Amino acid sequence: MKHRLLPLVAILALIALAGGCNRGGGGAGGSAEQRTLGLSISTLNNPFFVTLRDGAQAAASKAGVKLVVTDAQNDASKQQNDIQDFITKQVDAILVNPVDSDAVVPAVQAANNANIPVLALDRGASGGKLASLIASDNVQGGKMAGEELFKLVKSGNVVQLEGIPGTSAARDRGAGFKQALGAQSAIKLAASQSAEFDRTKALDVFQNLLQAHPEMKGVFAQNDEMALGAVKALGARAGTSVVVVGFDAIPDALKAIQDGKMNATIAQQPAEMGRLGVEDAVKVLDGQSVQSNIQIPVKLVTKDNVAQFIK
16 A cells, blocks of 8 residues: 555656646746836826826836836936836836936936837937937927916016926927017017926025016916916916916816916826836837927817816
8 A cells, every 4th residue: 555655656746747847837838927117207296297107107017017106206316226126127118207318328228238228208318329219399388378378468578487407398398489579569478497397496486586576467387287386376366467378287277267367288198108118118118209399289278178177
């Protein structure tokens, strides 16, 4: 009896060993190893970028890839470290929404040297190789914002709140606004100052601008966070004696337009940026070609059509 059991025990041990070997292998059963994409966001303290992240996450889940998201907290040095960490962990592709288009270049180049594809979202990079830049037509958006502001102001002085210096979004929106400004002569730009796309900073900056230019009749803020900072500084004058135009169409701005505290904003499609970023990253990894520059249309939002944008 004892001699008959030994072969059976040995067979069971071999089966268990074989099963353990299969479990330990990442490609057991012939399934491909899951791809990992790194997404570096400039800041998640802004609803616009939260929506962008959500769009990317939904696309990643649909594509069956893992998405690792980091928040640079508007710190270019932290973003560079986050991207270096992606490289060290050998992610398959990197999606980056730069804090600063110049400062991100070394990180993009490091990824290039590691043969990891890089795609930029909303803001470009001043150097390095990008597989694609997926962003709104910021020049057109800045021009649309300026035209609406000037139509409402009619004549007099206006000011501009600029975004983070060095970002392509700030540069392009400013360029579009400048185009609109140059196409007419009744409106003068009294001042243009950076508030770094931040609501709290915009409140402080705009309070100083109000003291220096009490006669101002309007403000173009290069994003809604800054526009809302200006609204707080203006108090009862917001949207009435001082016209306020923003950019992004975040929920708080849409409500401010409904309430008459803001006059207009430019609607982007951040979820679409995130979705396309992930889908194009997968295409690049599959050896497919993608467009090097994808411009997503923008739309003017006013009190007349704001209800269409409120979900």
